[in-house]
Amino acid sequence: MKNSLQEFILTADKTGYVSRSNGLPMLLSMRSCLHLEGDVVEVGCFKGCTSRLLQMALERFGSEKQLHVYDSFEGLPEKTKEDGTPLYEKGLLISSIDVFRNNLKGCRMPKIHKGWFEDTLPTGLPERICFGFLDGDYYSSIKVSLEHVWPRLSPGGILFVHDYPHPKFVGVAKAVDEFARVNHDVFMRVYRNSVILAKVTQFVCGQEIDV
Numbered sequence: 001m002k003n004s005l006q007e008f009i010l011t012a013d014k015t016g017y018v019s020r021s022n023g024l025p026m027l028l029s030m031r032s033c034l035h036l037e038g039d040v041v042e043v044g045c046f047k048g049c050t051s052r053l054l055q056m057a058l059e060r061f062g063s064e065k066q067l068h069v070y071d072s073f074e075g076l077p078e079k080t081k082e083d084g085t086p087l088y089e090k091g092l093l094i095s096s097i098d099v100f101r102n103n104l105k106g107c108r109m110p111k112i113h114k115g116w117f118e119d120t121l122p123t124g125l126p127e128r129i130c131f132g133f134l135d136g137d138y139y140s141s142i143k144v145s146l147e148h149v150w151p152r153l154s155p156g157g158i159l160f161v162h163d164y165p166h167p168k169f170v171g172v173a174k175a176v177d178e179f180a181r182v183n184h185d186v187f188m189r190v191y192r193n194s195v196i197l198a199k200v201t202q203f204v205c206g207q208e209i210d211v
């Protein structure tokens with residue numbers, strides 16, 4: 001018999017990082033989106049700790065969906081005034097494609113998009129997305145992620161944005177709040193150190209309408 005999802009996370013998560021950062025709600029959210037049109041994206045993948053879990057979970061859930069991951073692999077960009085005094089500064093969190101691939105050994109390899117989000121997201125996202133994990137730490141990184149990922153998110157799809165309530169990543173909350181203020185199809189729910197953004201739709205006489 002398969003072990004529980006919680007046990008699965010503890011064995012799949014080699015570092016313990018994801019388990020501490022909302023592994024269970026993230027995977028439950030992703031699972032609830034797998035019947036929707038589109039692939040899965042992780043914007044800000046670093047060394048692949050969460051990518052590994054997402055990919056292994058897709059396989060466990062019997063899904064053929066492609067995981068796309070995005071990162072500079074050169075660490076964080078320049079912060080902006082919206083970020084205040086963040087936990088990490090420019091150039092920290094440097095990784096490499098080799099390290100990423102090594103951490104994903106044994107899994108179907110995600111499609112890796114190397115570069116700054118502003119360069120890779122406009123043309124490198126899948127046509128449709130059912131679930132996304134946004135983990136770019138800075139105001140400008142989350143802002144550009146939302147701008148490009150949200151329009152491709154299927155109705156009913158979910159974005160999980162890491163560090164939303166984090167006092168050392170104030171730019172994340174600022175970017176999300178600004179986005180939600182002008183996009184009325186965003187349903188927000190803070191969960192521990194993340195925020196869940198679901199794309200809501202309304203149906204009138206069977207027709208989908210803008211909300």
Ligand SMILES: C[S@@+](CC[C@H](N)C(=O)[O-])C[C@H]1O[C@@H](n2cnc3c(N)ncnc32)[C@H](O)[C@@H]1O
Nearest residue numbers: 044045046049050071072075116117135136141
């Ligand atoms: C906190 S780490 C991601 C951790 C990863 N999601 C995990 O769970 O293991 C943030 C990553 O975002 C990347 N990043 C942040 N802003 C970026 C940008 N504008 N363009 C490209 N990469 C960016 C950094 O290089 C870093 O690897």
